[in-house]
Amino acid sequence: MNGAEHSAAIADLSARSFERVLLIKPSSLGDIVHALPVLHGLRTRYPKARIDWLIGSAFAPILEGNAEVSDLLIFDRRRFGRMWRDGGATLEFVRFVRDLRARRYDLVIDLQGLFRTGFLARASGAAVRVGFRDAREGAQVFYTHRLRAANPDLHAVDRNYLVADLLGFAQTPIEFNLALDQALRIDAADLLRRSGLADEAEFVAVVPGARWETKVWPPERFGETIEKLQADGKVRCVLLGGAEEAELCGRIAARCRTGPVNLAGRTTLRQLAAVLERAGAVLCHDSAPMHLATALGRPLVCMIGPTNPRRTGPYRRMEDVIRTPLDCSPCYLRKLSKCRYDHRCMHDLSPAMVAEAVCKALRTRARPVHATIA
Numbered sequence: 001m002n003g004a005e006h007s008a009a010i011a012d013l014s015a016r017s018f019e020r021v022l023l024i025k026p027s028s029l030g031d032i033v034h035a036l037p038v039l040h041g042l043r044t045r046y047p048k049a050r051i052d053w054l055i056g057s058a059f060a061p062i063l064e065g066n067a068e069v070s071d072l073l074i075f076d077r078r079r080f081g082r083m084w085r086d087g088g089a090t091l092e093f094v095r096f097v098r099d100l101r102a103r104r105y106d107l108v109i110d111l112q113g114l115f116r117t118g119f120l121a122r123a124s125g126a127a128v129r130v131g132f133r134d135a136r137e138g139a140q141v142f143y144t145h146r147l148r149a150a151n152p153d154l155h156a157v158d159r160n161y162l163v164a165d166l167l168g169f170a171q172t173p174i175e176f177n178l179a180l181d182q183a184l185r186i187d188a189a190d191l192l193r194r195s196g197l198a199d200e201a202e203f204v205a206v207v208p209g210a211r212w213e214t215k216v217w218p219p220e221r222f223g224e225t226i227e228k229l230q231a232d233g234k235v236r237c238v239l240l241g242g243a244e245e246a247e248l249c250g251r252i253a254a255r256c257r258t259g260p261v262n263l264a265g266r267t268t269l270r271q272l273a274a275v276l277e278r279a280g281a282v283l284c285h286d287s288a289p290m291h292l293a294t295a296l297g298r299p300l301v302c303m304i305g306p307t308n309p310r311r312t313g314p315y316r317r318m319e320d321v322i323r324t325p326l327d328c329s330p331c332y333l334r335k336l337s338k339c340r341y342d343h344r345c346m347h348d349l350s351p352a353m354v355a356e357a358v359c360k361a362l363r364t365r366a367r368p369v370h371a372t373i374a
Contacts, residue, residue, distance in 0.1 A: 013128065013145065014168030018107040019049050022100075024121060025111045026056040026075050028211075029269070029288035030312075032063075033295050034156040035111050037174040038163060042109075043068040045169040052103070054120065061269045066179040073100065075120075101125045107167075110139065111160050118142035130163055153310045176295035180274055188274035192238070195261045203236045204229055204358055205279035205298075206260065207289040208252060209245035212334040214306045215285045217346050217354075219248060223255030224351040225283070229358060230258045235280070239264050240272060240289065281361040283354070286312055299361040301354065305345030306331050322357050324348040 021042055025035040032055065042051050053063060054073040063069055075096070101124060108121045110131040118139030121129045131143040140146055147162045157174065164170040189199060197203060208222050226237045237260035239249040249264035267275060273292050276282060282293040286304045293300050294314040302314050302321050308330040309321045323329070329345045336343055 013166050018046055018128070020103065020105045020107070021046060021049050021051045022054060022073070022103070022105045022108045022121075022124060022126070023051065023111065024054045024108065024117045026054060026117065027059055027112075029059055029062065030291040031112075031156070032059055033176065033178075033288070033291040034315075035160055036176045036178070036295065037157060038109070038111065038160050039066075039068050040175045040177055041161070041164050041169040041172045042167070044172045045167060052105075054100075054117075059269070062178070062273070064179075064270065065181060066177060068177055068179075097123050109163055110135070110143070111163075113139050115139050130166060132159075153308065155310060155315055156312055157315045178273055178292070178295060180270070180277060184270055184274045185277070188271055188278060191263070191267070191271065192261070192275065192278070195238075195263060197236055197238065197261055201236055202234070202280040202362070203238050203261070203278075204362070205240055205276050205282045205284075205289075205293070206237050206252075207240045207282065207284040207287065208248055209241040210285040210287040212306065213336050214331075214333050214339065214343065214346075215287065215304075217285065217303055217349065219252045220255060221349070221351050221354070222252045225355045225358070226252070226256050226260050227258070228351060228355040230256070230260070235362065236261060238262075238275065238279070240267065240275060241265070281358055281364075283358050290314060299364045301357045301361050303346065303349055303354065305329060305343070306333055320361070322349060322354065 023039060025032055050070045052071045052073055053069050054075055055063060057074050057076045060072050060074055063072055100120065105124050105126040107128045108124050108126040110117045110121045113132045113135030115137035118131060118135060119142060122142040128145065129143045130145045130147065131140060133140055133146040133148045145166060149159050149162060161174060193199060206222065206226060210216050229235050229237055239253060239260050239262045241249055241264040243265040246265035249262050253260055253262045272289065276289060276293050276298060277296045279298055281299040281301065283301050284290045286302065286307045290302050294317060300314055300320040304313055304321050304323045306329060309318060314320050324345050326345055328341055333339055
């Protein structure tokens with residue numbers, strides 16, 4: 001598509017009114033948070049439209065109760081991944097595609113950009129299918145309109161929001177709607193109270209896990225930092241994470257003379273968000289909870305090593321990033337065995353340095369969760 005054709009496509013779609021819209025972003029949790037502003041923009045642009053979201057079964061709870069979504073299409077990737085050797089799974093996938101097509105979408109936006117999501121966009125039968133020009137696995141062949149990010153360092157939120165120019169809602173401010181209701185907030189408060197944290201107590205949410213081992217700060221460093229933060233008895237620390245981080249959080253807690261509250265593996269996704277919302281500050285890596293904390297406007301200290309904070313760090317909050325400036329960073333290596341520099345990007349961050357940054361974050365006020373497009 002040349003420049004003139006691109007301009008014509010933008011003018012055409014920005015003037016159209018779509019009635020049945022599907023947003024495809026099945027995973028992961030942080031990426032889903034990055035897509036929330038697109039949902040808000042679509043709902044603002046098409047207030048009476050049916051707007052559905054195709055999402056992985058593991059992440060669907062984060063969108064429960066969100067009034068901006070009409071319906072959730074649950075995509076069981078693990079189940080459907082077996083369909084080539086499981087007749088039952090194949091039949092279920094055929095039914096899923098049949099249901100998808102029966103919904104008669106007139107606009108599909110694929111923010112995942114993989115072959116399977118591009119295929120599902122095409123299988124929907126929608127006349128307008130939007131995705132990224134640099135989508136992986138050849139997914140771009142399934143789209144009628146292709147978005148291009150000229151800046152490779154564009155943050156994931158702003159990259160997703162390129163669709164706003166195409167569809168005519170670029171002036172709608174970016175907003176992250178996590179739809180946390182009062183019942184959920186009360187539930188989070190009860191959970192903290194039962195764990196020994198008084199309602200009025202200020203606490204630091206410590207989230208030590210991450211999907212890549214190269215993103216993770218050593219557990220002994222977390223233990224030493226928690227000791228420093230809890231030394232005067234004025235602040236408590238609360239360890240958070242999924243069931244897969246329970247062992248890591250247990251090791252960290254065992255290193256502390258004054259034990260932190262350990263809620264690892266004891267919260268649902270939505271409870272995790274509600275606990276983060278109550279935190280005086282959040283200490284974490286480049287991870288999904290970091291994106292939740294950013295969306296909730298919480299004071300934050302984010303330790304980043306192998307990734308680029310301008311692309312996947314806390315959205316428009318570079319001042320909340322603590323990192324070691326090295327020529328080899330970002331490297332995007334996922335395995336420690338591939339690092340030739342003794343993981344210096346994370347090891348060079350000292351507990352004293354991190355504790356000082358957290359204390360500074362505790363003195364700040366919650367950040368606004370809205371941002372306008374520059």
